[in-house]
Amino acid sequence: xxxxxxxxxxxxxxxxxxxxxxxxxxxxxxxxxxxxxxxxxxxxxxxxxxxxxxxxxxxxxxxxxxxxxxxxxxxxxxxxxxxxxxxxxxxxxxxxxxxxxxxxxxxxxxxxxxxxxxxxxxxxxxxxxxxxxxxxxxxxxxxxxxxxxxxxxxxxxxxxxxxxxxxxxxxxxxxxxxxxxxxxxxxxxxxxxxxxxxxxxxxxxxxxxxxxxxxxxxxxxxxxxxxxxxxxxxxxxxxxxxxxxxxxxxxxxxxxxxxxxxxxxx
Numbered sequence: 001x002x003x004x005x006x007x008x009x010x011x012x013x014x015x016x017x018x019x020x021x022x023x024x025x026x027x028x029x030x031x032x033x034x035x036x037x038x039x040x041x042x043x044x045x046x047x048x049x050x051x052x053x054x055x056x057x058x059x060x061x062x063x064x065x066x067x068x069x070x071x072x073x074x075x076x077x078x079x080x081x082x083x084x085x086x087x088x089x090x091x092x093x094x095x096x097x098x099x100x101x102x103x104x105x106x107x108x109x110x111x112x113x114x115x116x117x118x119x120x121x122x123x124x125x126x127x128x129x130x131x132x133x134x135x136x137x138x139x140x141x142x143x144x145x146x147x148x149x150x151x152x153x154x155x156x157x158x159x160x161x162x163x164x165x166x167x168x169x170x171x172x173x174x175x176x177x178x179x180x181x182x183x184x185x186x187x188x189x190x191x192x193x194x195x196x197x198x199x200x201x202x203x204x205x206x207x208x209x210x211x212x213x214x215x216x217x218x219x220x221x222x223x224x225x226x227x228x229x230x231x232x233x234x235x236x237x238x239x240x241x242x243x244x245x246x247x248x249x250x251x252x253x254x255x256x257x258x259x260x261x262x263x264x265x266x
Contacts, residue, residue, distance in 0.1 A: 008135075014227050019247040026257045027264055066092075067236030074234055075106045076131040076141055078162075078170045079121035086162075086170070087117045088144045088154040090133065092234035102207035103185060104130060109200045117150055119187070119201045126184040127168040128205065131176035135230040138240060140175075166209055177213040177229060182206065 021031045031037045053061050066072075075094035079087045093107035108119040115123070122128045133141045137160065144154040155162055161174035165181050172179035182205035189198035218225040232240045 012227055012230070013242060013244050015245055017245050017247050019249050026252070026260055063236065066234070070235045071233030071241045072235075074133050074141075074232065075104070076133050076144075076173060076176065077106060077118050077122075077128055078131065078172060079118050079128040080125060080170045081117070081121045082124040085150065086153060086155060087121055088158065088160070088173070089116075089118050090141055090145055091118070094130075097204060102180075102210075104180065104182065104205050104207060106130070106203045106205070107190070107200055108203060110198060113197045115198075115201055119203060122184055122203055122205075123187050123201070125169070127170055128182050128184075128203075129165060129168070129170050129172040130180045130182060130205070131173040132178040132231050134175075134177055135232055135242065137175045138232050141173075142240075168208070172211060177216045178224065178231075179211040180205075180207045181209040181211075183208055 020036060021034055023033065024031050030041060032041050051061065051064060072092040073094055075091045077087075077089055077091060081087065091106050091108055095105050097103040097105040108116055110116065110119075114120075118128070140158040140160050143158050146152075146154075146157070148154075148157075162171035163174035163179075165172055168181050168183070172181070184203065185206040186204045188202040188204070190200040190202060191198045212224065214221070216224050216228040226243055226246065229243070231243060233243075235241050
C-alpha cells in the first residue's frame, strides 16, 4: 500500500481560489448551473441511508461520525497529574467555544468506566495547555496516542520538547506554532440516557495566555497566515488532512437584501 501512495510534498500548498459559484444570488439555494452543483443535486435521487444510534454498535457510529465530521482540528493537550506525572495526548473532539473570554472545548472519552489520564489530570489540577499540531512533527504527535500505562511518558516516546509555560505548571510543546495556556472552567460528565456512568467528559477551558510563533503571523503580526501555519486535521480512521485551498465569502449587508427578502416572503 505504501508503494502506491506518492511521497509527501513539503512545499506549502495553501492558496486562495474563487468560491465554488461566484454567480450565486440571494435566495437561490443550491446552484445547479455548475457541474458540481448539478451532480450534487442529481445525487439526491440515490436517497439517504438512515442510521439509528440506538440500534447500532457505538464503534460503528464512531467510525461513521469521524468520517463525516471533517476536517477536525486536533487539540494536542499537555497536562500533569496531581502526583506530578506528565501526560501528552491528541484529541480531535475539539473546538473554539468563545472569544470573550477566550474558551476552548475538548471532549475526552473514558477508558472503560474511568476517565483517561488527560481528563483526570485536568479535573484534578485545573490546568492544561493546548497545542496545535503542524506537518513537520505530526508523526511525533500521533505517536502519543498510543494506548500505554499511566507511568508511560509520552514526551520521551515522541521526542518532542517541553517548553515551560508562563503561568501554569503543564508545559507547552515547543515545536507547536500556536499554544494556549488554559485553566479549567467546567467539566461536564457525558452520561448516556438511562445509564449511571459517563462515557466521556466535556472539558471547557478558559485561555489565559496564547503563544504564537512570529514566523507564522501575517505581515501585521495580529493573525496567523494560513500559508505559513501548516496545521493538520483529523479525518476518518487513521487519516489526517492538510490545509490545501481556501476561498473567501463576504457576508452581505442586510440593507442590500432586505427589500428582496420582503418581496420573496409575500
